[in-house]
Amino acid sequence: MGEQSIIHMHDISKNYELGKITVKALHSIDLSIEAGDFLVIAGSSGSGKTTLLNLIGLIDTPTSGSIYFDSKELDGNERRLTEYRRDRLGYIFQTFNLIPVMNVYENVEFPLILQGVSQGQRKQLVMDVLEQVGLTGHHRHKPRELSGGQRQRVAIARAIVKKPDIVLADEPTANLDSVTGEEIIELMEKLNAHNGTTFVFSSHDPMIITRGRRIIRLHDGQIIREKEAA
Amino acid sequence: MTFMTLGYRSLFRQKRRTVMTLVVITFGIGSLLLTMGHTAYIDWGLRENTIHSETGHLQLFHQDYFDKEEETILQYGLEDCSDLKSGLEQYLEVQLVQARINFMGLISNGEKSVAFVGQAVEPEKERKLRNLFGNSGAAFDSLIACGGEDAVVLGQALARSLNVQIGDWVTLMTSTTDGALNAVDLRVVDTFTGVSTEYEKRAITIDLQTAQQLLVTDKVNKIIVTLDKTANTDRLYDEISQWAKDNSHTVTMKKWHEQAAYYKKVRSFFQTITGFLSLILLIIVFFASANTIVMSIVERTREIGTLLSLGTSRFQTLKMFIFEGLFLGIIGGFMAMAFAYLAAMLINNSGLMMPPPPGNTQGYQLMVRNEMPIYIIVFFATVLTSVFSSLLPAFRVTRMKIVDALGHI
Structure with missing residues (x-):
């Protein structure tokens, strides 16, 4: 476990019960996520990318093994997990998962409301982050009025507005055309470089995978290779 | 948000x-x-x-009326209640004070006799009682018109049963307060419809004084007190109870709903x-x-x-x-x-x-x-x-x- 580790996973396994069959989604995973990482989890479909992201994002629990957050082992306390999700982690989903009854501003503002940030501060933070993702002037639009790329930018803004330790993205470009996907990756790179935001994202697209500074390749639920860009 | x-x-x-x-x-x-x-x-x-046809808001009875069984009619009736009535009328909320007698006996057309349940009333006040709720009280007009004397109003079903018309004479027989038998001939001046046919088959109404003559008494069964508002019932009940006690009126009082089984x-x-x-x-x-x-x-x-x-x-x-x-x-x-x-x-x-x-x-x-x-x-x-x-x-x-x-x- 490195000193800079935000999350450390030790001997993690995850099994799913499908009727009488046990599917081993992850097997003996050891992984540390360091502050400032731009990490890609690569692998073919069914390799366990999403399962691993879910475990890192504390939205799923391992069958065995330990997860450490800030060197403290997580014990399944629901209140503490909610606090971590609220304050320390940001999510970007493949299908954007914006709340349709909220406009762009409200979607981005929502995590700050959960944190109890004052209205004045919220406005400043939301407008700043919308500018960073290039959505100034779109804050009153409803998600349905935006293109796929714009929706994903809103999702990124929502994930980073609270300045989380880690932003997790499950195949963030999978539902976008290649040009828009490229824009999204560039945006994430920019935020990582300028703000020091840690990104962990999954992909099976070779073009996207090569953009990672650290690449973990999964196969049948096991890490088969880990590579750091020079 | x-x-x-x-x-x-x-x-x-x-x-x-x-x-x-x-x-x-x-x-x-x-x-x-x-x-x-x-x-x-x-x-x-x-x-x-x-309230505005039967019970009034409050009813005053002789203090033993509910506790003891009467051996003769009106044994536990209210005697000489003019002071009581005038005292009750002093309350601003009291709109009407009237007396009634309930009695039973036989009614005959000369050929057929049937049992009746009679009510003796003060016709003008009974009409006024009904007027207070917007009802006409016309059933008492005929009694009022003839001054109540020698007159009876029959339930329609009873009139049919006796085969009598308005203007025909009937005889009422009942026991007096002394236990003796007495009878009076009365002219049918009107008929009325009641809440049920069963009631109509037995019911008659006569003037209070006529009933007192028939029963040979000046007593009444009860005094009915009608107020301006039903909501005042509880307060007036308390006030009148206290007033009756202070003025040595030995009465027992009931609120309207205690006497309204139907x-x-x-x-x-x-x-x-x-x-x-x-x-x-x-x-x-x-x-x-x-x-x-x-x-x-x-x-x-x-x-x-x-x-x-x-x-x-x-x-x-x-x-x-x-x-x-x-x-x-x-x-x-x-x-x-x-x-x-x-x-x-x-x-x-x-x-x-x-x-x-x-x-x-x-x-x-x-x-x-x-x-x-x-x-x-x-x-x-x-x-x-x-x-x-x-x-x-x-x-x-x-x-x-x-x-x-x-x-x-």
């Missing part, structure tokens, strides 16, 4: 479904309000009719029906609301997963659905009240007549009372029903594992 706003907005995502639910609530709860309003009208009408039975009957109907309609509202919320929850399972993954607590998510149910109930409740109020106005102006209830001889106009307490109770019941209907499905979905909720299609 609070969870309350989120709940409110979520309610109108599927406008058509929400509107359909609101329509069900509006008609269901509106019908409940109309039913309860009609029952309230029957209750009010029957109560005031009972009213209580009818009220209980209608309350049972209304209670049953209320239950059914609230169940319908419960399932209509639950259906909307369940559909809404199922469709938004992935969104719930998203909210939870953003750090929303399960309680906050639950709160959102509770607000959704709350708003559904509030909007539905207001729509139902508006619908019921307008429908009640239409019904009340329609002049629609209802058939006579079982055992009764006269129908009555369909009327609905718009009473604020009923509206408030039903409104809150609607809101609570709607909130409860959202609780269980919301509770279940917020217990889901986040990853399962996010994977929901």
